Amino acid sequence: MITFLLILHGLTSVVLLGGLTHQALAVLFPAKAGGGVMTSFRSVNAAVYTKANIVLYLVTFVLGALIYPAYRVAVRTWIERARLWEISGSFEMKEQFVAVGLGMLPLYWFVWRKPLDPALASTRTWITAILCAIVWFGFLVGHILNNVRGLFGQ
Amino acid sequence: MTQQRALTLFAALFAVFYLVAVEMNWALITYHPRQEAWGWGAQAATKGPAMHWYGWLASAALAATVATLIAVPVLKRIAIPTWIGWVAPLAVIVAFAWVLRIFFFR
Numbered sequence: 001m002i003t004f005l006l007i008l009h010g011l012t013s014v015v016l017l018g019g020l021t022h023q024a025l026a027v028l029f030p031a032k033a034g035g036g037v038m039t040s041f042r043s044v045n046a047a048v049y050t051k052a053n054i055v056l057y058l059v060t061f062v063l064g065a066l067i068y069p070a071y072r073v074a075v076r077t078w079i080e081r082a083r084l085w086e087i088s089g090s091f092e093m094k095e096q097f098v099a100v101g102l103g104m105l106p107l108y109w110f111v112w113r114k115p116l117d118p119a120l121a122s123t124r125t126w127i128t129a130i131l132c133a134i135v136w137f138g139f140l141v142g143h144i145l146n147n148v149r150g151l152f153g154q
Numbered sequence: 155m156t157q158q159r160a161l162t163l164f165a166a167l168f169a170v171f172y173l174v175a176v177e178m179n180w181a182l183i184t185y186h187p188r189q190e191a192w193g194w195g196a197q198a199a200t201k202g203p204a205m206h207w208y209g210w211l212a213s214a215a216l217a218a219t220v221a222t223l224i225a226v227p228v229l230k231r232i233a234i235p236t237w238i239g240w241v242a243p244l245a246v247i248v249a250f251a252w253v254l255r256i257f258f259f260r
Contacts, residue, residue: 099207127240
């Protein structure tokens with residue numbers, strides 16, 4: 001069951017990563033439709049991603065919270081025995097960053113409400129960029145942890 | 155407008171209260187994964203580790219909700235810029251990175 005939830009956690013995080021990266025790049029480096037892959041990536045209608053991103057963040061967060069005890073008992077113990085302090089610290093950062101991101105979600109929803117308020121453009125950009133950075137960090141740390149014994153096993 | 159002020163305050167207060175909850179270990183609940191048992195407050199580890207993360211989240215959510223409900227009517231004559239809603243969380247993220255740097259410089 002834990003393996004199933006872990007894989008589901010990974011899959012939802014990939015979809016969330018895609019949605020938030022699309023939205024963040026569209027708002028940070030807006031582009032008109034057409035052109036190459038990168039231009040097309042940035043020229044999406046960013047507002048349509050908001051609700052999906054919120055739901056995916058919550059689902060990924062809850063799945064992470066459900067598998068956390070298994071990590072705490074089995075994985076972290078092994079990481080500490082292996083003296084992989086940077087890996088352990090990276091997870092500590094991940095858990096705190098995603099928690100802070102959770103508290104930003106209601107405001108994130110508000111600033112992306114249609115019709116978009118031009119007065120909230122700066123907040124919209126920053127809050128999306130911060131959430132995107134949090135999710136990228138969480139994803140990379142989770143991916144390394146998932147493979148920790150293969151990468152750092154002694 | 156009230157909704158904007160409330161959500162801005164909540165985003166900022168949640169981040170600050172979460173930082174305080176973690177640093178002071180003010181956990182509303184504790185989970186003991188080996189025993190699969192929950193307990194009220196910040197309990198010490200017994201047979202196996204004690205997990206306070208859920209408790210820190212609950213404490214921060216409760217404190218931020220109550221503080222927002224109080225602050226919105228009290229501060230109704232004071233302008234609350236929305237940038238507070240991302241500057242405070244960003245500052246808390248930087249603070250956590252600073253606190254947790256010990257893991258990387260052992």
